[in-house]
Each structure stands twice: as C-alpha cells, then as structure tokens.
Amino acid sequence: MNTDRALAPGARIGIVGGGQLGRMLALAAARLGLSCHIFTPGADEPAIEVAARATLAAYDDQQALARFADSVDVVTYEFENIPAATAEFLQKLKPVRPSPRVLALTQDRLVEKDFVAKLGIEVAPYAQVDDPGALARAVARIGRPSILKTRRFGYDGKGQALLKEGSDLAVAFRSLGGTPSILEGFVPFSAEVSVVAARGSDGEFLAWDVGENLHDNHILDTTTVPANISDDLRHRAHDMARRIAEALDYVGVLAVEMFVVDGPDGQKLLVNEIAPRVHNSGHWTLDGAVTSQFEQHIRAVCGFPLGSTRAHGPVVMRNLIGDDVENWRELLRQPGACLHLYGKSEARPGRKMGHVTFLKT
Amino acid sequence: MNTDRALAPGARIGIVGGGQLGRMLALAAARLGLSCHIFTPGADEPAIEVAARATLAAYDDQQALARFADSVDVVTYEFENIPAATAEFLQKLKPVRPSPRVLALTQDRLVEKDFVAKLGIEVAPYAQVDDPGALARAVARIGRPSILKTRRFGYDGKGQALLKEGSDLAVAFRSLGGTPSILEGFVPFSAEVSVVAARGSDGEFLAWDVGENLHDNHILDTTTVPANISDDLRHRAHDMARRIAEALDYVGVLAVEMFVVDGPDGQKLLVNEIAPRVHNSGHWTLDGAVTSQFEQHIRAVCGFPLGSTRAHGPVVMRNLIGDDVENWRELLRQPGACLHLYGKSEARPGRKMGHVTFLKT
Incomplete structure (x- = not known):
C-alpha cells in the first residue's frame, strides 16, 4: 500500500x-x-x-x-x-519506507553493484561466484588480493574471506558456506568515506558533510567529519549519493560508503556499499548537527519536511565496542564528549555498546 | 536514605x-x-x-x-x-535528589524568599500575609502596584492577584482562597533573565549561559541566549545561582529566575524564584549546547560527572502554547529550527504543547 x-x-x-x-x-x-x-x-x-x-x-x-x-x-x-x-x-x-524494492536490491551485493555500475558510478571490480569453478575464473580475471563475499546477509566483516596469493580457493568458498557469492577486487584506497543523506517523500535531497571512516577488525571504529578530502571530491560524493537515492526513488535516510583512490588524474571515488537505513557513520549528527540522521529518517518516512543538515563544527565519533564501554565514566569527564549507551547488559567482544561524539570546537 | x-x-x-x-x-x-x-x-x-x-x-x-x-x-x-x-x-x-528539604523550601514563597534574602541576595520587597489585616499593613509598607501571591502551589501566573490603586484588598485576598500568601512589591525590571545550572553530587557547579525570558499572559513565551546583559551582570547572575545551589547542598539542575533592574549605580539583579528542577528556560540546551539540562540533571542525580555547558551559538527558544502547535509543519520547514512536541493529544488554551529552538548561526 x-x-x-x-x-x-x-x-x-x-x-x-x-x-x-x-x-x-x-x-x-x-x-x-x-x-x-x-x-x-x-x-x-x-x-x-x-x-x-x-x-x-x-x-x-x-x-x-x-x-x-x-x-x-x-x-x-x-x-x-x-x-x-x-x-x-x-x-x-x-x-x-524505504520501499521493499530497495531492501531487496541492497540485500544482494551482486544486484546492488550491478545497479550502481549501471548508473555510471564506479565500483570495485567484481564477479559473480556461484561455484568453485566460477571462483577460479573470477580470480583469473580480477586477480589477488581480492575478497570473496557472500551475496547476502554479510555485515561487519562477517561472510567475507580474503584471497591472497596461495589461498586455497575451494577452502575459501567452503568457508562462506558454499553460498552464492561475489569476488571483489582489492581496492588500494587512501581513505574510506561515507555520505549519509536523506530523501524526502517530495524528492527533496539533503546530505550531511562527508565523514571519513576508520575500521578496526572490519567494525567501524571512528568517523571524522569533515573528511580530509577536496571540495571537488566532497561535491562528487554528494552527487553520487543523490543519483543513487533518486534512482531508487528512495524515502528516508541512506548511507553510501565509498573508497577514495589516488590515481594519475587525481583522486576518485568508488562506491563500496549502500545501507538503506540510518548508519553508524551518521551517529555524530545526534550531537554535531542541527538535525540528526534519526530525526531526519523519521521526518522523511512520515512525509514531513526535512531539517537542516548543518554541522555545529568538526567532530569525531568513536564506537564503543565490547569492553570499551567500561570507560564510560572517564568519557563523561572529557570536555565536549557526548556519550551514548545503548542499554545492552552484556558487553560481548565485537558488540556495539555505545558511541561517543567529540565536538571539537 | x-x-x-x-x-x-x-x-x-x-x-x-x-x-x-x-x-x-x-x-x-x-x-x-x-x-x-x-x-x-x-x-x-x-x-x-x-x-x-x-x-x-x-x-x-x-x-x-x-x-x-x-x-x-x-x-x-x-x-x-x-x-x-x-x-x-x-x-x-x-x-x-534534589533532597526533600529543597522541595519543602521552594514550595513556600515566603520560606524561599527568607532563604534567599539571608544569603545576602536581593529580592523584591515582600511581606507575609495571613489575613486581610496583614494585607492592609503589607500594602501600607510595600505600596502599589504590588502582587499578592499564594505561598504555595502557584505556577504560570496561577494563584496571583495584581493590586493597583483602588483594588479592593479583601476581594483580592478572597480571590486567592484566603490562604497564607505574600505580598510582593512590583519591580520595575528592564528584563527577566534566568540561570539554569547544575550541581553535581561532588559539589561541582556548572551553569549554562544566562537566558533572557519574555512572558505572555504569565507563561514563558521565548528565551533568548545569550541574554542582552553585561559580562559583569552575567558573572553576578552565575554567582548568585552558585551561592543558592551551595547553600541548599543541591544535587541536580536548578533554575533561578531574576529581574534586571536599572538603578542609579547601574544594573542590578533581584532573585524572583528558584525552580528545583529542569526548567522551561533551559529547553534550548537540548539543541543549542553540548550537554542538555535534561542529561545534566540525570548525570547529577546519578552521581556521574557533569557535562560541558558550552553553547553552539546564539539561540531563541519559543514555547508552543495551545493552538501554536498547529504550525508544526511550517516550523519544521524553517532552517535551523529544532522542533519538540510533547505528545499531548489535546491542545487546550495555555497548555504547553511543545517548543522550538532556533539555532541562529
């Protein structure tokens, strides 16, 4: 309906x-x-x-x-x-909202990459891998190092296998359960950035400033805003996110993760992944922007006007993973630190327990 | 306990x-x-x-x-x-927290004024009024215009009667139910300001910048931060709030409402009222400061360290009273406007339905 x-x-x-x-x-x-x-x-x-x-x-x-x-x-x-x-x-x-069509598309890495590539937006080299034979052919084309990923249900590094020279391809394929996968070429990126943006039910599009992400053990560790990229690259990042949102007739907040790659003609951006939802790299907006990604998503799905994405100043957001959360009292003491805890009782390793945003001005 | x-x-x-x-x-x-x-x-x-x-x-x-x-x-x-x-x-x-002693003190206008005056902090002239005879004596001393207020359970202008030349004192006293009251001299103030501040369980004291309040029909209409007062007055306002909080051994957020009065020796401050809780004139801190008054109160009553009270920039907070709330969609459209609605289903006249904070930078 x-x-x-x-x-x-x-x-x-x-x-x-x-x-x-x-x-x-x-x-x-x-x-x-x-x-x-x-x-x-x-x-x-x-x-x-x-x-x-x-x-x-x-x-x-x-x-x-x-x-x-x-x-x-x-x-x-x-x-x-x-x-x-x-x-x-x-x-x-x-x-x-967003529509189930968006969900279906982003649940399948292959379908998502085909979609982005058809928009004329560059992605890492990739190939469909349905069986060990296809994996061998994909490696021959894309080379190593490369990353084998399940097409569906991967997150935070789960459902991935790194293929180096000498890796046993059959073992790698079996390690992911032998399910339909894709092989992605390894991208020698200089930075990982993301655009968190919203599209309203009337087509209005607003993005927050681009964030630069550092991962630790495949889990987001910090997001720094603004990302240390040129204005031109920032503009192109926003434009890519806008084209993706418009092509999806998207309503709500989405995040587009990108690689910054140095090349002979300067830096370029490759789209890595689309997240059809509020995103960890947008958590800083709770404290660092006029409108948070969470409120913006609610506004969009309710058909309300979108709010200003203006940042109050530079910020760093750090995830609190597992035991990190035990430093909560020390974090509360730091000037300009805004602490968020998610109310999870058990601090298992790798579990996102909270985050802290440092407002730097 | x-x-x-x-x-x-x-x-x-x-x-x-x-x-x-x-x-x-x-x-x-x-x-x-x-x-x-x-x-x-x-x-x-x-x-x-x-x-x-x-x-x-x-x-x-x-x-x-x-x-x-x-x-x-x-x-x-x-x-x-x-x-x-x-x-x-x-x-x-x-x-x-704050302690029941604070509650008892601030529930009685007479006890509160005695407490503030004993700290050497100026308040408006006042007199205890327990019966019509006492009211006549109080008017003779304090003059008119003056305001008769019930000692207990008044808020947003309820439980008050303005006495002008010619007002029938017996009628005024009966209009408040004949309960123990005080007469307050009318203060020819140039501005109403408030200090919202917090005191931690370890005695740490932190205040937000002073806000200037405009009332409409005895209900707060807008708070503008920073108030248009001198640095010296701002310093004195903070100092008064600190002395009050310390004398109460206060834990949590409190607000101290003050009148700015022009005099021959420059401007001075009179304390009008202490609110032993988060306060409407501090609502701007939700969007305009590193730590909101609400989080600060929670930190204080839990014995956590207090957070930074730094403002992101100048703000105006406006209450949405009764039908004002019908403009919600228009308010959402205004750049830099942060809307808060309280989830009340019925917009009765005079009822606080929400507020909006305008971030001006």
Whole structure:
C-alpha cells in the first residue's frame, strides 16, 4: 500500500528491528511527538524499552505482522537483513519506507553493484561466484588480493574471506558456506568515506558533510567529519549519493560508503556499499548537527519536511565496542564528549555498546 | 536514605511526575543507557510512553510508592508541587535528589524568599500575609502596584492577584482562597533573565549561559541566549545561582529566575524564584549546547560527572502554547529550527504543547 497518508504529530511509526538504531529512531520520534511500535524477534532488545509498544515475534509470523501493521501509520526498518517477504507482506497493509524494492536490491551485493555500475558510478571490480569453478575464473580475471563475499546477509566483516596469493580457493568458498557469492577486487584506497543523506517523500535531497571512516577488525571504529578530502571530491560524493537515492526513488535516510583512490588524474571515488537505513557513520549528527540522521529518517518516512543538515563544527565519533564501554565514566569527564549507551547488559567482544561524539570546537 | 550508591549505566531512575519535563528527562536518561520508572497520578501523561515503566497512583498511595522505590536506584522529580510527605516517604527508601528539604523550601514563597534574602541576595520587597489585616499593613509598607501571591502551589501566573490603586484588598485576598500568601512589591525590571545550572553530587557547579525570558499572559513565551546583559551582570547572575545551589547542598539542575533592574549605580539583579528542577528556560540546551539540562540533571542525580555547558551559538527558544502547535509543519520547514512536541493529544488554551529552538548561526 503506497497511498500517501498525510501523517501528523501523534502518528504511530512501526519499526522493524529492535537494535540500537531502532532505539535511536524511537527516541528521535518521541521528540516530534510520535510514538513507535517495535517489531523484533529478539527479547531484551535496546529499542523495546523506549518505545510505546513492542511486538516480539518471528519475521514470518503473519498474524503478528498483521496486528503490527494495523496498529501503525507507516512502517520503516532499522536494518536491511529482514526477509524481503516480511517487507512485502507489510507493504500490502501499510506504507513501507524505504520501499521493499530497495531492501531487496541492497540485500544482494551482486544486484546492488550491478545497479550502481549501471548508473555510471564506479565500483570495485567484481564477479559473480556461484561455484568453485566460477571462483577460479573470477580470480583469473580480477586477480589477488581480492575478497570473496557472500551475496547476502554479510555485515561487519562477517561472510567475507580474503584471497591472497596461495589461498586455497575451494577452502575459501567452503568457508562462506558454499553460498552464492561475489569476488571483489582489492581496492588500494587512501581513505574510506561515507555520505549519509536523506530523501524526502517530495524528492527533496539533503546530505550531511562527508565523514571519513576508520575500521578496526572490519567494525567501524571512528568517523571524522569533515573528511580530509577536496571540495571537488566532497561535491562528487554528494552527487553520487543523490543519483543513487533518486534512482531508487528512495524515502528516508541512506548511507553510501565509498573508497577514495589516488590515481594519475587525481583522486576518485568508488562506491563500496549502500545501507538503506540510518548508519553508524551518521551517529555524530545526534550531537554535531542541527538535525540528526534519526530525526531526519523519521521526518522523511512520515512525509514531513526535512531539517537542516548543518554541522555545529568538526567532530569525531568513536564506537564503543565490547569492553570499551567500561570507560564510560572517564568519557563523561572529557570536555565536549557526548556519550551514548545503548542499554545492552552484556558487553560481548565485537558488540556495539555505545558511541561517543567529540565536538571539537 | 542518603547513602551514596555508585550508580552506573543500567541503573534505574525513578521520576515523580509524568509531564513533558519527565518525558525529556526519560529521553535523556535513555541516551546514557539508563531506564526510567515514572510515578504519576495522571493517566495519559507525556512521560509514560517513553519510559520503561510507569506507576499510575496517587501521591499518598504508600504501597505504590514503596513498590516504586523498590524498583529504582535513585528518585528525582520533574515538578516541585509534589507533597513533601511523598518525598519524605520515598527518601526513607531510596536517595531522593534534589533532597526533600529543597522541595519543602521552594514550595513556600515566603520560606524561599527568607532563604534567599539571608544569603545576602536581593529580592523584591515582600511581606507575609495571613489575613486581610496583614494585607492592609503589607500594602501600607510595600505600596502599589504590588502582587499578592499564594505561598504555595502557584505556577504560570496561577494563584496571583495584581493590586493597583483602588483594588479592593479583601476581594483580592478572597480571590486567592484566603490562604497564607505574600505580598510582593512590583519591580520595575528592564528584563527577566534566568540561570539554569547544575550541581553535581561532588559539589561541582556548572551553569549554562544566562537566558533572557519574555512572558505572555504569565507563561514563558521565548528565551533568548545569550541574554542582552553585561559580562559583569552575567558573572553576578552565575554567582548568585552558585551561592543558592551551595547553600541548599543541591544535587541536580536548578533554575533561578531574576529581574534586571536599572538603578542609579547601574544594573542590578533581584532573585524572583528558584525552580528545583529542569526548567522551561533551559529547553534550548537540548539543541543549542553540548550537554542538555535534561542529561545534566540525570548525570547529577546519578552521581556521574557533569557535562560541558558550552553553547553552539546564539539561540531563541519559543514555547508552543495551545493552538501554536498547529504550525508544526511550517516550523519544521524553517532552517535551523529544532522542533519538540510533547505528545499531548489535546491542545487546550495555555497548555504547553511543545517548543522550538532556533539555532541562529
């Protein structure tokens, strides 16, 4: 159902997924006088206790999904790995934003790369790998080092295998479960950046300043804004994100991760990945910009006007992974540090427990 | 019970009162990974749906109060007119911050003015009025125009009567219900300002920049920061707030409302009122400062270090009273406007429905 109901304060937003992104979306919705209903298979998820309502049920529980849809005015999601069938089922009952089509596209690395490449936007060399034979042919074409990735359900480095000279291709393919994959050429990038942006239901497009991302063990460690890139590159990064959002007829916040690559003709940008949701590299906007990515996403999916993306000044956002969170008291003491904790009780290694934004002016 | 338990993220905060201040406190607590339990006599209050838990019970329901206290690690309140007996009952079970002593003091205009005056801080001329005879004597001393106010339970202009030349004193006294009152001399002020500040459990004191307040029909209309006063006056305003907070052994956020009065020796400040809680004139800090008054109050009552009160730049906060809220879509469109709605369904005249902060840089 895509009929555009005019939403207003008091409206109810359904959020599929109950993690920290859902929590921060629900908190942003509350600022605007909106209430949220979380749908998640997991109990004890961070979003539940800040939302007016929660349904704990499996993604294929159609009775629960129907009741959930019935109770809300619009549905959105906080992560992209929900089953396409769930989104399509919900869309028959209530508007789902961004659309299930976007979800389906970004759930498959191959489909996503084909889509970006067809827009004339450069991506890393890639090849479809459905079996060990295809992997051998892909390696012959793309070379090594290269990275074998499952087409679906990878995140934070999960579902990836690095292929170096001498790596056993069959072992690598089996290590990912033998599922449909793609081989990506290794890109000798000088920096990783991301554009977090929003597109409204009326087509308005607004991006925050480009952030520069550092990863640690495949998990985002810090985002520094502004990224140390030229104005020209910044402009091109924004333009790429805009073209992607427009081609998807996107409504909501999205993030586009890019590699900065030095070349004979100066620096260029390759698109690495599209995230059809609020994104970790946009967390700094909670404290460092006039409008946060979370509020902006809520505004967009409700059909409200978008807010200013102006930054207050330079910032660094640092993720608190696992035990990092034990430094919370020390972080609270640092001038200009804005601490966010997600209310997770157990600090497992690799688990995102919170983040801190350092406002540098 | 005043034993200082070391709280940490995961702690549970009890908030007495369920209005918009409680709502914004609960949202700030959630950012820090804390959960809130709201105690309020009213159903359908703004704070309820953003808190992990709510108890709807009367302030004298000791069973409900005991269960509430049992479920939390620390108790605070979002408005000052809760019965002193309620605060004292809770204090026997869990730490209550700020202390019930502060609550008792600020609930009585006469006791509060005596307290401020004894600190050597100037207040408007005032006199105790317990009966019509005392009112006549007070008017003879203080003159007219002057304002008769009930000692207890007044807010937003309620419980006040303006005495002009020719006003019938007996009628005025009866109009306030014949309850113990005070007469306050009319102060020919050039501006109303307020200091919103926090004192930590370790005695650390931090204030935000002074705001200049305009009222409309006795209800705060706008707060402009910084106030248009000299650096010397700003320094004196902060110093008065600090002395008041220290004399109260205050823990949490408080607001001190002051009059700026022009005199032969330049401008001076008179303290008008102390609010022992987060305050409407500090709402701008949600969008305009590194740390909001709501997070700061939560930090203080949990015994956490206080955060930076640095402002991002000049701001104007405007309350949305009654029908004002119907302009929400227009407000969302204005660049630099940060809209907050409190989730109240009915926009009655005089009701605070939300506020908007305009970031001017």
